[in-house]
Amino acid sequence: MVEAQIVLRGLEKVYRVHEREAGMGASIRSLFQRKYKDVRAVDNVSFSVDAGEIVGFLGPNGAGKTTTLKMLSGLLHPTGGETHVLGHVPWKRESAYLKNIGLVMGNRNQLTWDIPALDSFAVNQAVYDIPETAYRQTLNELIELLDLGNIIKKPVRNLSLGERMKCELAASLLHRPKVLFLDEPTLGVDVSMQGRIRQFVAEHNAKYGATILLTSHYMADVTALCKRIIVIHRGRLLYDGPIDTLSERIAPFKLVTVDVENEEAAAQVAQFGEVTEQDGLKVTLRLPRTETSAVVARLLQELPILDLTVADPPIEAVIEQVFQEAPKDEVLA
Amino acid sequence: MKYWLNLYRANLRVAIANMLQYRFTILIWAVWGFVGPLISLAVWSAASAARGGTIVNKTTGASFAAGDFAAYFLVYMIFGHLMMSWDAFEFASRVQNGGLSPALLKPVHPIHRDAASNIAFKLTTSAMLLPVWALLFVMLKPHITLNAFSLLAIPALVLGAMLRYVLQYTLALAAFWTTRVDAINQLYNTLDSFLAGRIAPISLMPAWIAGFALYSPFRAMGSFPVELALGRVPAEQILPGFALQSVWLCVAILLLRALWTAGIKQYSSVGA
Numbered sequence: 001m002v003e004a005q006i007v008l009r010g011l012e013k014v015y016r017v018h019e020r021e022a023g024m025g026a027s028i029r030s031l032f033q034r035k036y037k038d039v040r041a042v043d044n045v046s047f048s049v050d051a052g053e054i055v056g057f058l059g060p061n062g063a064g065k066t067t068t069l070k071m072l073s074g075l076l077h078p079t080g081g082e083t084h085v086l087g088h089v090p091w092k093r094e095s096a097y098l099k100n101i102g103l104v105m106g107n108r109n110q111l112t113w114d115i116p117a118l119d120s121f122a123v124n125q126a127v128y129d130i131p132e133t134a135y136r137q138t139l140n141e142l143i144e145l146l147d148l149g150n151i152i153k154k155p156v157r158n159l160s161l162g163e164r165m166k167c168e169l170a171a172s173l174l175h176r177p178k179v180l181f182l183d184e185p186t187l188g189v190d191v192s193m194q195g196r197i198r199q200f201v202a203e204h205n206a207k208y209g210a211t212i213l214l215t216s217h218y219m220a221d222v223t224a225l226c227k228r229i230i231v232i233h234r235g236r237l238l239y240d241g242p243i244d245t246l247s248e249r250i251a252p253f254k255l256v257t258v259d260v261e262n263e264e265a266a267a268q269v270a271q272f273g274e275v276t277e278q279d280g281l282k283v284t285l286r287l288p289r290t291e292t293s294a295v296v297a298r299l300l301q302e303l304p305i306l307d308l309t310v311a312d313p314p315i316e317a318v319i320e321q322v323f324q325e326a327p328k329d330e331v332l333a
Numbered sequence: 334m335k336y337w338l339n340l341y342r343a344n345l346r347v348a349i350a351n352m353l354q355y356r357f358t359i360l361i362w363a364v365w366g367f368v369g370p371l372i373s374l375a376v377w378s379a380a381s382a383a384r385g386g387t388i389v390n391k392t393t394g395a396s397f398a399a400g401d402f403a404a405y406f407l408v409y410m411i412f413g414h415l416m417m418s419w420d421a422f423e424f425a426s427r428v429q430n431g432g433l434s435p436a437l438l439k440p441v442h443p444i445h446r447d448a449a450s451n452i453a454f455k456l457t458t459s460a461m462l463l464p465v466w467a468l469l470f471v472m473l474k475p476h477i478t479l480n481a482f483s484l485l486a487i488p489a490l491v492l493g494a495m496l497r498y499v500l501q502y503t504l505a506l507a508a509f510w511t512t513r514v515d516a517i518n519q520l521y522n523t524l525d526s527f528l529a530g531r532i533a534p535i536s537l538m539p540a541w542i543a544g545f546a547l548y549s550p551f552r553a554m555g556s557f558p559v560e561l562a563l564g565r566v567p568a569e570q571i572l573p574g575f576a577l578q579s580v581w582l583c584v585a586i587l588l589l590r591a592l593w594t595a596g597i598k599q600y601s602s603v604g605a
Contacts, residue, residue: 015603070434073438074437074438075434075437075438075601076601076602077598077601077602079602091601093437093597095440095441096440098438098439098440099440101438102438103438109435110435110438112347112351114350114351114354114355115347115350115351115354119346119347119350120347122343122346122347123343123344123347123446125343126336126339126340126342126343126344127340127343127439127440127441128440129336129339155354
């Protein structure tokens, strides 16, 4: 029986922000009378993650992903609700807890800028009290898997973004954290490096059974690594389940692409459903899942069709649709 | 214990390597360290010359001739350098730009890393300044009289450096609540100039300031080790002097811990 390592129950984070209009008059008014607005960055979010799972945590900018990860890693104090990670309450920042987690943020760095990453690694060895043999072993593995051989001896400031990211990742993994939070680990990194980092994360998970919660704007990261995804939007949980059934549950439609014989037929396709794309005589329709077979039968019967394909929408499109159709009224208090 | 030794050794190595990247900055800081005492020395040398060579405080009976001033300010220059701390400046910017967050993910308090870099700075710069200090000693002919207690200046210097470090760090924590840490720092520096005996030896000050200075933390982390080295602390005042240093250090540590806990709560509620 696997136990839940990350548990969130009704987690909330409300930021109080000072609000004013632009301009001199507003500046002066705000000196005497401040207006504050409560922004609900994370609103009643509950889920749990089992040991060894890799879960994709998705949402558009400002959805509350980073805020959630910061609360889970103990950097932010929640306004309400409960969290337990590895049996600890994260915001208490007990050293037994911090020794077992890692947080990698694509836009933050822990490595000292002017010296080689290897020196910063040595500091982490001391900080996390890693025995010499274990340190050597992990370091050699990381050097091999992430191809760090040539780059850890150069000052960090001389590294490219991708190289630096690999070093940041290595620095966060030297103590073999049981739980790893990855916030946009492939941000700004080129495609081949993205692949490498992805592969590495998968291997790390398989080898050490680390639990990983990952956010990314690149769907390829998510589809390659995660069987399960959690989607949040405007601080609220929208979906939590297998990546495969996201489209069935949230976007119950299929894409039907037809090649027709002539322009007249191409124009008529629109009568059968919502046209999402048209390229000459090639037209793509979005059809409700339940009606797909009936509509396809009618299409074949009524129009001069050369070719027809039925496909599930790409995951990006599903996610995008989720965000567009999510309720907007209940978001900001 | 072994853990802490390893931690400081690793941090020191990195801090020294990092320090050597910025040779020019080190130079500026190091120069800044001896300009102040030299100016005070010049002023007091002129004053003592105008008074026939010696300045005497009639209430305390303390007397300083030109060579005594030279000894006081030269030793102060070195000790002041070894007790110096500048964390308020760096800490405030780390709180404001979120640079503190990566440090908060580590299972040790960030003060240890900062303290290691403070020590690294002193080690590196002292090595560079040694010839300058030696030259100044030769040129200014200080009148140094050591006594049986002069060696006690070493533990007093260590305690003073620790006290100054912890107290400055505590002040720096104000950055959790205000973006104007420099104002607090300004006040601290003003008090420090007078009460730590930087501008003038405390025994030459008017009685009411001197009385205040004697019990303040500023003298404990300022002129106390200097006076001890030069045999200017009467034997019966040595033990109370150490006691005062220890008490202030304990107070500073307790204050640091309390403010740190409250500050982190504040930091983590507004967005780390």
